Structure formats: C-alpha cells, structure tokens
Amino acid sequence: MSTITDVARVAGVSVATVSRALRGLDRVSPETRQRVLDVAEELHYVASPTATSLASGRTRVVAVVAPFLTRWFFATLVSAIEKELRSRGHHAILFDLEDDTYDQRLPLTQNMLWKRVDGLITLNVPMEPDEVALVDRLGLPLVAIGSSVPGRPCVRIDDRTTMRTAVQHLIDLGHERIGYIGDVPRNVAHVQTPQDRLDAFRATMAAAGLPVVEEWILGSDWTAEAAARDGAGLLRLDPRPTAVVAASDEMAIGVRESARGLGLRVPEDFSVIGIDDYVLSGVLGLTTVRQDVAAQGRAAARLLLAALLEGDEGSDEVVMPTELVVRSSTGPVPA
Amino acid sequence: MSTITDVARVAGVSVATVSRALRGLDRVSPETRQRVLDVAEELHYVASPTATSLASGRTRVVAVVAPFLTRWFFATLVSAIEKELRSRGHHAILFDLEDDTYDQRLPLTQNMLWKRVDGLITLNVPMEPDEVALVDRLGLPLVAIGSSVPGRPCVRIDDRTTMRTAVQHLIDLGHERIGYIGDVPRNVAHVQTPQDRLDAFRATMAAAGLPVVEEWILGSDWTAEAAARDGAGLLRLDPRPTAVVAASDEMAIGVRESARGLGLRVPEDFSVIGIDDYVLSGVLGLTTVRQDVAAQGRAAARLLLAALLEGDEGSDEVVMPTELVVRSSTGPVPA
DNA sequence: CTGAAAGCGCTTACAG
C-alpha cells in the first residue's frame, strides 16, 4: 500500500502539500490539488489512520459504552450511533461492561480511553465518581443516554411522564388493583430509570386515590424470563391485581405469558402494559408506551460530533417524547 | 498524561528499556524492570495505542462486520466477540453494513480497514469478490461466521442438518401438509443460509415421500412482522398446511401470532417450529432447534486471535451442534 | 543487560 510519500513523489510535490490538498485545506492551487487528487486515486492511497492520529492527536473513534449489548434497547442504540458516526467520518469502538453477575459491571479504565478515543457515549450506565473523574482528567467529551452524568449532555425520555402515561391508561380502563414489575435492583440502586419509573407509579396511583399493594411490586432482573416466573407468583396471590404495569415490554411479555399459563384471558381477565415498543411488541399485540430508541442514539451521536467537530460542548438535556400505543394486551377491568 | 519519556526520565533509564520492561520482554534485569513498573504505576502511565500502532504496525483492533446490528442474532454475536477480544487485549470496531434497503448493503472499503484493524470477523455477510480481493491485498486475517468466505476459516452450524431436524420433528408428529417461511430473498441470492435451509426442507420432505406445495413456501424478510403478515395469507388458503417450519424463531413467532389471530389454537389446530432459540422463545413456549450463538462468536474470536497472536492461519470449518427443543408450539397433527 | 538512533506516516507551525 502506498504512503503519503509515494503520492508526493509521483505528483512532484512535498508531503505537506499532499496532506493539505487531500484534506481540502486552503492555500493549495487548484491545479496542484487536482494533480494530487488524481495521483492519490491512481495509487489507491488512503491515509494511515494510525499515523494521522498520532500526528493530529485525534483518533476519530468514539467509545460506545454499554452495560449489555445483547438486549434490544442497547443493540438498537449501538446500531443508530454507529451509522450516525460513520456518516461523519467517525468510528465506534465497543465496550460491553457486562460482568458475569447481574449487579456488577466492569469499570471504565484509562486503558480503554487514553489516546484511543476522542469521546464517549454511555448507554444507560450510571458512572461511578472515579470514572467521571477519569473522563474529566482525560478531557474527553461525553454524551450520556438514559442515565445522566453530572455536567454532561444527556439524551433520554422522561421516565416519570412515560410511566404516568402507562399507569393512567390502566386507571382510565377502570383498573384499581394494579401490580408493578421492574422494582429497583438492590445492588444497582444508583440506576435512575428503575427508580424514576417506580416513583412515578406510586405517585400516579396516589394521585388517583388508589392503594399501592407492596406485595404486588416485583423485582425481577428486567428479563422476560424472570418476569414470567415472578409474574406467575404474583397472579397466584389472592386477591390478585387485575392489571400489571411492567417497566419494560420484555417484562410485560413475560407477565402476559404467565397469565396465559394460569388460564387467564388477556385482556378479558387480566391487562398488562409495558414501556418501550420493543421490536416484537407490535406482532405480539402488546400495549405499550413507545420510545424512539434509534432517535435517541442518533441525537446522542450528533451531540458528541458537535463537541468533537465544532467544539460545542453543551450540557443540554434532550428529552425525547413518548407515546401511548394501545394494542390488545389491555382492556376494561373485569366486572 | 505522562509519556514513555517521562517514565524513562524518572526511572533513570532509556525509553527503549522502559518499552522492553513494560512489555515483559527478556533481557531486562529484574531490578530495572521493577523500578520501571513502579514508576509507570506511580505516573499512571498507559502507552499511547496510537503511537504503539504506528511503530509496531499492529492496532490490536478487529473489525466486526455485520449486515444489521439490531437483530438478536447479530447483537448476541457482537457481545460475545467483544468480550473474547477484550480478554486478550484487543478491541472491536463495528461496521454495520445495513443500508436503507433490505436487499442492498454498504460495501467494505479500504478506508474501513487499512491500518485501522489487524483482522476482521464477518457475521453472516456474503462477501463480494472485490471485497475478498481487498482483504487479501491488505493481508488481513479473516474469520467468517455463518456465510463462509473462500479459503478462510468459518464458524457455523450445519444449516441442512438443523433444518432437517426441524422438519423431521413435524413429520414425526404426523404432519404431512407442511408450509415453509424464510425463502431466499431475491436480490441476496448469494446468501447461503436461506438457500441451504430451504434445500434441506425440500430434501427432507422428499425423503419422507411428502409433497412440497409451492404456494406454501413464503418469502418474508426474516422479521416477525413480515412473517405475521405473510403467515396470515398462508393460513387463509384452502387447503392450508397443518404446520409451518420457519427458518428463524422470529418468523415462527410471527406465524404463530397470525394463526392465533385467525382463531387457530396452537398446537391443537396448528403447529409451528423455528430455528435459533431466540431470547424470548423459552418464555413464549416456542418449539425450536437451538443454536448457541454466543459460542459461535467466541469460537470465531478465538480463531482470529490465534491468527493474530500465534500466526495460526487455518482455514478450518468449525461446525457447531444444534439441538431440538420441544416446547408448546408443536403437537400432533389434528385428526 | 542497556542505550542511541532510525523509523512508523502523518500534521503543523514556520519560512519564504
């Protein structure tokens, strides 16, 4: 493969001129520029990103940091981010912080970031104080999605409003005995989303003058499996709720399956609503409050690119709207 | 942040010695090595990957190339690969080749690879001849998952055997009128997996002396939505199949929903089986032929790392086993 | 066992 020196030699100019011509910098005569471009094309010249990075101090690489990669929400974000970055000449390097345990995760280290990336996007990862300090020390711009990082821009939905919409939908259908699934996991108490959603559930119930039954509030690890298992326990209680709000569609799907397994008809005997509009929710007829996950990824990538390319280091919050999507998993309270 | 020069100065040795000591090379006295390590730690020294790459010619970065990122199969692979790479000091850079159209995809370019990665893993992407030539020219090791690349190692399942297992399960249950969903998409006729699975469907039916009804073979774009829509059409035919084999679980889920939508009981009136053991298949009670997707990702990463670190450039095929998992979406043929 | 020096392939002031 040819280097900038080859191009310079063939074009009969210096490497400095090749560098300027190829990057479209000013102060190169049109004829010279054209000659350089022609030669570069002819030699299939592509600048070595590693040399460019060393010389310029910029890598054009962004770290995408996620607590899991396999779940729909995160995979959808990663895909949207990667495309947006690439359209502006940047690349995504991945850090999956998933550990073998549910409540633990790998820490962000200097090793992952230093001279490797120009900035980072965190996907719903609550940052530890020393991680925040590390990113500050390295002077890297950061955009958060979901779980916000102090002093940094954040793209998210309004978890409280979203949950209120879900609960209100059930209340509007006449339900009074409403259960909840998606309690805050014990050892990740610093995660904001589960906390906000549960708070909003309680607040909405209180505002409607409805009691919250503590034993109808379930934990589960935010997977459909756990929700199906826990949901079966919930629905065997007497009395049992006539409806359940799940903090995610995947959990809602699990609960609905457990209801069916117990012979309950959905929505005639039992209603369930989730949050997300998961990829299968339409096909499965799940009522949900939709969020546009890909749009959040694109917005975050654009914010980071603005910081990288234009030096626009805002600390704005971008709050994306959510909307109720009524399908067939919810219905009027049974008589 | 400190550089190798800082460490050398504080430790009172040359940068060459620091470099050797830190990388654990031979011919450094134990005392010198320890002093260097101490100083490096004290200064929070981390070698600049960009400088290391330029000097050594290796980036320790691997391109992970996928046709989509949001679908479960690919997200699961990416997650497994990223972890395996990181455990050996490598990183994953992502290339999502998804275009806006289903039958097109972005091409792999020199720009993505040259001096940017040490090798690549392709996730079920059928490579064009000029892409293969590019990778050859750049001298990059490559490991394929799923769709194989000539002369390169490949990790996959045996699509024919897997499909045969699925079809045979239905035949064993007494079904004779069996439909198929997951025909080969028109403009991606070079994709091997759909082709192999459909071939195996036909062969297995033939071997059992059963007719294949051409209008019971559906295309669909391998999403649950399309399968639900197409499945509804299929099940309105008269006569209609008593069972359907879907080439993926996501499609099987779609077909099952369309059956339920038409008032058919599953599995009493209608059976459906998929392939994958998708993340929700357990909860949804879908009968399937399971493949271990994460294991395929790990195996591919290990093969690539062997090529990178030990120079073991095999061209082995690794064929992973699959297994029938009977759940509640299949049952005996209705009387 | 250790160091001086060249080299990796660019970018970026500085001159002219």
Added chain:
DNA sequence: CTGAAAGCGCTTACAG
C-alpha cells in the same frame, strides 16, 4: 501557494 523540518510517542534492530 509551497517546502523543509520538527514532532506526535512509541518499537526495533544495531551496538556495545
């Protein structure tokens, strides 16, 4: 408008 030269921060023969 263009070039010579320093510099980015490492690794790697080559000497000793």
